[in-house]
Amino acid sequence: MPERTIEFGKYGARGIKGSDAVARQLDALAGFVATPVTTRRGLMARLHYLTRSDHARAAAREAGLTMTDRTLKAWLEGWRSPTKKNLERIDTAYRAVRRRNVARYLLARLNARGDTRVELHPLNQSQVIRTRQRVVEFRSLTIRHWDRIVEAWAAGDMQALDDAWTDQIVDLGSEWGQYEYVTNVGFAA
Structure with a gap:
């Protein structure tokens, strides 16, 4: 061997x-979001995915993304932009949560x-x-x-x-x- x-x-x-x-x-x-997190559209897509439900918010916190509701509201409404470090955290949390959410579906398809x-x-x-x-x-x-x-x-x-x-x-x-x-x-x- x-x-x-x-x-x-x-x-x-x-x-x-x-x-x-x-x-x-x-x-x-x-099937991750193709638009980069550095663009407004890519950032909004990731933030909406990570905050659409309490379960998604909990998974985002578990993946390492911590932010106050006030900061999130400012990002979503365009009053402020996340720092480069926060953009990386958002993208990392998005990928981790997306993997977790898609895993069961992929497993069923691969083992079908x-x-x-x-x-x-x-x-x-x-x-x-x-x-x-x-x-x-x-x-x-x-x-x-x-x-x-x-x-x-x-x-x-x-x-x-x-x-x-x-x-x-x-x-x-x-x-x-x-x-x-x-x-x-x-x-x-």
């Missing part, structure tokens, strides 16, 4: 951790038929000298249980997501270590 990659990129290979690619794909499926086909695009070895290149090809994998992956993603726990993802790619057999780092992971829900 291969060990985990310790010195990725030592010989010039390029890619990202497979778990990061999965998180990126789940983020795309979550009992399996979801995942495409693994191998790492980029164009900068690696020929004698050091591995034979790595496009692979696909069927994942039947997404619970741990989606749960870790929703919580924002990247270590747990990496562990859950590694447990799934072990199903590739003795070659699983070649797919710990990839250029892309694709799946649909």
Whole structure:
């Protein structure tokens, strides 16, 4: 059984951790607000999402966004603008709350038929000298249980997501270590 990659990129290979690619794909499926938080429209969309109900406000506070009702009213009515630090907090809280809200729906879709086909695009070895290149090809994998992956993603726990993802790619057999780092992971829900 291969060990985990310790010195990725030592010989010039390029890619990202497979778990990061999965998180990126789940983020795309979550459908975040596309307008940046630095614009008025993006800020308003996030603030309305975070304050539309008592439950949403509680989740925003839990995600680290603390503000008084007076400050919120000033932001919503345009009397004041949030500082750069507060804009970052608003965006971070929005993403955390959105992930939590969408997680159950995504989990149901990914587990719906009992399996979801995942495409693994191998790492980029164009900068690696020929004698050091591995034979790595496009692979696909069927994942039947997404619970741990989606749960870790929703919580924002990247270590747990990496562990859950590694447990799934072990199903590739003795070659699983070649797919710990990839250029892309694709799946649909």
